[in-house]
Amino acid sequence: MSVTPLLEVQDLTKTYNGRIGCQNVSFRLYPGEVMGIVGESGSGKSTLLNCMAGHLAPDSGKVLFDTRVDGPRDTLAMSEPERRMLGRTDWAFVHQNPRDGLRMRISAGGNVGERLMAVGARHYGTIRDAAGDWLERVEIATDRIDDRPAQFSGGMQQRLQIARNLVSGPRLVFMDEPTGGLDVSVQARLLDLLRGLVRTMGLSAIIVTHDLAVVRLLADRLMVMKSGDVVETGLTDQVLDDPQHGYTQLLVSSVLQV
Amino acid sequence: MSPIIKVEDLAKNFTLHNQGGTVIPVIEDGAFAVEAGECVALTGVSGAGKSTVMRILYGNYLAQSGKVEIAGVDITKAEPRDVLALRRETLGYVSQFLRVVPRVATLDVVSEPLLAVGKSEEEARERARDLLTRLRIPERLWSLSPTTFSGGEQQRVNIARGFAHTYPALLLDEPTASLDKENRETVLSLIEEAKAGGAAIVGIFHDVAARERVCDREIDVTQFTPSLAA
Numbered sequence: 001m002s003v004t005p006l007l008e009v010q011d012l013t014k015t016y017n018g019r020i021g022c023q024n025v026s027f028r029l030y031p032g033e034v035m036g037i038v039g040e041s042g043s044g045k046s047t048l049l050n051c052m053a054g055h056l057a058p059d060s061g062k063v064l065f066d067t068r069v070d071g072p073r074d075t076l077a078m079s080e081p082e083r084r085m086l087g088r089t090d091w092a093f094v095h096q097n098p099r100d101g102l103r104m105r106i107s108a109g110g111n112v113g114e115r116l117m118a119v120g121a122r123h124y125g126t127i128r129d130a131a132g133d134w135l136e137r138v139e140i141a142t143d144r145i146d147d148r149p150a151q152f153s154g155g156m157q158q159r160l161q162i163a164r165n166l167v168s169g170p171r172l173v174f175m176d177e178p179t180g181g182l183d184v185s186v187q188a189r190l191l192d193l194l195r196g197l198v199r200t201m202g203l204s205a206i207i208v209t210h211d212l213a214v215v216r217l218l219a220d221r222l223m224v225m226k227s228g229d230v231v232e233t234g235l236t237d238q239v240l241d242d243p244q245h246g247y248t249q250l251l252v253s254s255v256l257q258v
Numbered sequence: 259m260s261p262i263i264k265v266e267d268l269a270k271n272f273t274l275h276n277q278g279g280t281v282i283p284v285i286e287d288g289a290f291a292v293e294a295g296e297c298v299a300l301t302g303v304s305g306a307g308k309s310t311v312m313r314i315l316y317g318n319y320l321a322q323s324g325k326v327e328i329a330g331v332d333i334t335k336a337e338p339r340d341v342l343a344l345r346r347e348t349l350g351y352v353s354q355f356l357r358v359v360p361r362v363a364t365l366d367v368v369s370e371p372l373l374a375v376g377k378s379e380e381e382a383r384e385r386a387r388d389l390l391t392r393l394r395i396p397e398r399l400w401s402l403s404p405t406t407f408s409g410g411e412q413q414r415v416n417i418a419r420g421f422a423h424t425y426p427a428l429l430l431d432e433p434t435a436s437l438d439k440e441n442r443e444t445v446l447s448l449i450e451e452a453k454a455g456g457a458a459i460v461g462i463f464h465d466v467a468a469r470e471r472v473c474d475r476e477i478d479v480t481q482f483t484p485s486l487a488a
Binding site: 189191245 | 272273274275276313317318319320338339341342357359360361362
């Protein structure tokens with residue numbers, strides 16, 4: 001069965017003044033797949049994510065995305081408007097800190113609706129209905145639609161950020177520590193929500209996290225990074241239960257049992 | 259007819275990089291095959307490598323060399339997405355422990371494997387209800403997450419989930435452990451039904467009576483384990 005990968009990364013390298021951010025990263029992500037990237041702080045996982053998402057310019061390499069119209073294209077070679085359009089339609093980026101992904105001074109409904117307007121929705125009633133529908137899907141009471149995110153708890157802000165990102169029906173979602181900074185009960189709820197959305201919408205996702213329990217629940221595959229290099233890849237449960245690389249073995253054995 | 263599960267020249271080592279690079283050989287020259295409709299028990303003393311063999315069959319542990327074909331796919335060399343497709347459609351595994359996302363209702367936990375292979379919500383729930391009833395999980399618990407259930411209840415939810423879809427190949431890790439007499443009987447009939455349906459089954463059974471009733475033959479894994487044979 002040959003399916004075109006949704007995303008294909010080839011030899012991606014990014015250095016900061018000669019210091020390695022990430023180097024020679026290559027992989028393919030297929031439609032509907034969720035890939036986790038794990039590693040300790042400074043291992044290059046966020047650098048890699050930001051290079052793929054077009055937030056950072058890598059030194060070399062390619063990021064091929066299977067566009068709806070033209071098939072696979074190197075997003076790094078796209079014009080800025082084209083890449084921005086992709087960022088508003090087929091791609092979504094969920095930041096660790098919801099403040100980075102939300103507009104704190106406009107209402108919750110406005111935050112969700114803005115992304116729809118960016119892709120051409122103009123009818124106020126339709127936008128508001130869609131926003132209300134998405135607030136419900138991420139379990140935010142619809143009577144909070146006119147409240148500003150600043151009045152929300154951290155967990156609610158994170159769910160609002162997810163609603164804002166998914167409302168335009170993206171095909172690929174980048175997530176940077178989506179559950180970081182949330183307490184465990186809120187994390188569980190968010191994980192359940194994300195899993196459900198990934199399955200019902202057929203999304204592909206790349207999740208950067210240092211939390212191995214999170215990837216076990218969400219990711220089909222895993223990539224382990226250390227000092228900018230990918231040291232191990234494979235099926236999530238295989239990498240976690242039978243790690244081959246010394247660093248992965250250390251990482252897995254360092255998790256505290258509850 | 260070619261066997262559903264076929265293992266050839268299997269070898270497996272564990273290398274402990276953080277403990278001086280110690281290499282522990284656990285399996286050498288592993289070979290066996292299981293036909294459709296056949297149930298095979300893995301035997302051997304504790305630590306002999308029964309669970310390791312099971313995990314390699316499921317693609318959970320990597321093999322150093324050799325072949326493990328499940329319905330024609332060599333799981334030791336398959337890409338992650340091919341292994342996932344195999345596990346979704348062809349290869350079931352009832353482990354000893356239930357691992358679920360918190361907050362998901364028991365009924366959904368059991369119907370999930372059916373929804374994953376494209377069955378309708380209605381059909382999936384019907385089958386889940388039927389299995390939960392047979393395994394004596396009270397209906398008032400179905401809408402709750404199994405995370406707070408007792409050990410035996412969790413094990414039965416796990417079994418219901420494992421038997422929801424009719425997999426052509428099925429791995430069972432002590433399916434009757436910690437079950438009372440009636441539920442043990444139900445699980446044994448589920449295994450017999452799966453066999454009659456043409457499933458190739460590999461199991462670990464410490465329960466000798468259960469093993470004798472459902473298994474057609476035994477494979478002593480000690481013959482594949484270099485450290486013990488020596």
